[in-house]
Amino acid sequence: MQTINKNKGGRKLKSNPKKYRHVFRLTESENNKLLALFASSGMTNKASFLVSMLLDRQVKTVKVDVTALQYHATLTKLFNQFRAVGVNYNQIIKLCNQYFSEDKAKRSISKLEEYTKDLSKLCYYIIKLTKELEEKHLNSKL
Known part of the structure; x- marks a missing residue:
């Protein structure tokens, strides 16, 4: 018997899926500081910014005069x-x-x-x- 690979459709599987989730809470002043850092970084995705900050990746900050x-x-x-x-x-x-x-x-x-x-x-x-x-x-x- 021959095996037929049928495409079931749907989204392609990621090679390295993100499946772990961490939650933390901030005070208002900590949140404001975090948002200011995020705004100055120039990044568009807050999750990517947080991962970069936590895992010691270099974060680019841009200050405009x-x-x-x-x-x-x-x-x-x-x-x-x-x-x-x-x-x-x-x-x-x-x-x-x-x-x-x-x-x-x-x-x-x-x-x-x-x-x-x-x-x-x-x-x-x-x-x-x-x-x-x-x-x-x-x-x-x-």
Whole structure:
């Protein structure tokens, strides 16, 4: 007689099923501390987080500095505006050389150079502030 393996359906069996359960109780302050640790870990599953904590696995905690993120976003916007100014600068120079007389083009370009010097001073100030931020806040938290 031949043995026929029929598929009975259902879920596939796990190779290492979790079948042991442990229950413990916490006070309100302990629970708040545990939830804070869970939130800072970045994990999405509380059971996996607890197992990691109990069995001495390494748990990754992520601390986000909101002010640093806001500063970075503002700096990125400013950088994009500087790029746009650079593009406009090139277009204005081309147009001045193309449509204006030599004297008028020189006067217009000299005004543009003054504005560029002001932008350069502003860039220097931004770089100085960024270095101060890194030294005071970011490096001290690492």
